[in-house]
Amino acid sequence: MVFRADSDTQIYFQIGDPLRFATAAVLHNAMFAYANVNAVSINKVVKKGELGRFIEGVKDLDIDGFDITMPHKQDVIPFLDEMDDISREFQSVNHVNYRNGKLIGTTLDGIGMRLAIEAEGVDLRGKNVLILGAGGVTGPVAAEICKAGASRMAVLNRTPEKAETLAGQLEKHFAAEFMPDAMTPETLCRYAREADVVVQCTCLGMLDKHVDFEDLSFVGQLPPHAFVADCVIFPERTSLLRAAESRGIRGINGFGMLIWQQKAMLKFHCGVDVDDGFYDAGEEAIYTALALRAARDQRDARRAAGK
Template sequence: MRLKYDVDTKILFQIGDPLDQCCATYLHNALYEFCNVNAVNLSVPVPKGGLGDFVKAAKVIGAAGFDLTMPHKSAIIPFLDECDPASRAFKCVNHVKIREGKLIGVGLDGAGMGLSLQYEQGDIGGRHALMIGAGAVAGPIAADLCARGVKKFTIVNRTVEKAKYIADTLREIYGADTTYGPFTEEYLSQTAPDITLAVQCTCLGGGSHWQEFPHLGFVDLLPKECIAADVLYPTTTFLEAAKSRGLPTVSGKGMLYQQQLAMMEFYFGVKLGPDALAEAIEALEVAIALRGVRNERRAELASMSR
């Protein structure tokens, strides 16, 4: 992958803290090249509380925009001049473009998951969705599912008030039929037999949190036609439990692939067809590998400096 840079190059950033697990910069640069877009994406750690200074700097240098990960997805909203209603309501924005000094934000996590489910499993309209977790991505994903015909939701979360907020917002904005409750084995088991789409939206059960998903017994009670989806990738304990039941599964990889296609249209007006999905998949695989090499090298340098 070659990085082009000249006076016309659009500069974008990936910001968050920490960025050790992020591979978006590699992925985005590969897609820029594939689309022949004269742009470059750079990773910049921006700690909590530093967002205001970064926004000022981005405007001064003429940045075209920036991608956000934690802890900035909600914190960016007061800085925005424009934002789509769902992203504002659920306080989750992960892409910002700067046009004539104005910040225009959008959350594409929802579109990524919705497009991935539709691409891999077909029409999902009419299903009863269980949203596991009520963090930053759960609301936008539920909003996108509403747009695809899902009108009944059950939201569970450790902090029940957060689940209630998503349930109330879906009802008010989209007229969805919603219920909510605690993230407990009892409540999940009680709800499971009616669920036909389960979306895991927490950080539990994947990567370093592999052993931390506390309640998986409910998976045995899900109907055989239930689709199990997860925002994490490549797999999680939840997805593995669903696979063992023979349920159709969708990992967070598909969500990330599809999100890239939506991102290219948001930033550059480039509409990519289905043929570009293979390029996005290849770019992501390379990005994950490069992330691993980078982190190994960091660890080596850290041990040498001790």
């Protein structure tokens, strides 16, 4: 893709540290091209403690906005002039606009997961949902599922106190029944028996974390109609998804959450709606980013070997 900037080009940064494995800028640029928006996304490493200086630069240069990955999703909040209730409740922001001298933030992770689930034909209204984990992404994801009409939600976490805190936060905004509990093989099996949808929000099964479920027997307790959504992107088929697949239970990985989030990103940043054909463009962009990453890794390996 050849990009030619002009004086009307909107500029957005993708910030975080590290960004070596980040695919967002490539994905965003593909989305801008698909939507015929005159905008560009640029990766920028911003280390912990440097966020204030970066935001000064955004204001000085009148940059249109920026998108955030770790470690800044919470650190950015004191700098914001406006944010929505869910982002404030769960202290998580991953997209910021700079408009008319104001920094306006939101989190779109939850919207991405909800849209990804619904795109598979799952109607969340009245559903019994099992949420695994209580970390940073869980609150926004659970909130969006509640917005879509889920009636009961079990929240399981290795540290049950965090599950209780998360359930309490959700109760402030939604009328669903919340059931926080510890995440053990026993509780997983108990709640799985009545689950219509399972959403896995932990790092279990993630390629570079080297931790996984010790016991997946709960998958065998899921009803045949159940649906499993795993936030993990790499590997594409986690042990959880393989276990579900072996029992004929449908599921998706985190690719869908990431790509469908782009629909909300275009609306938030640019005020643009796109048709569902954007998904293919987004998927192609991710695989392009992965190929570029692999090429860089090979180049670096050759350099390290002195070749």
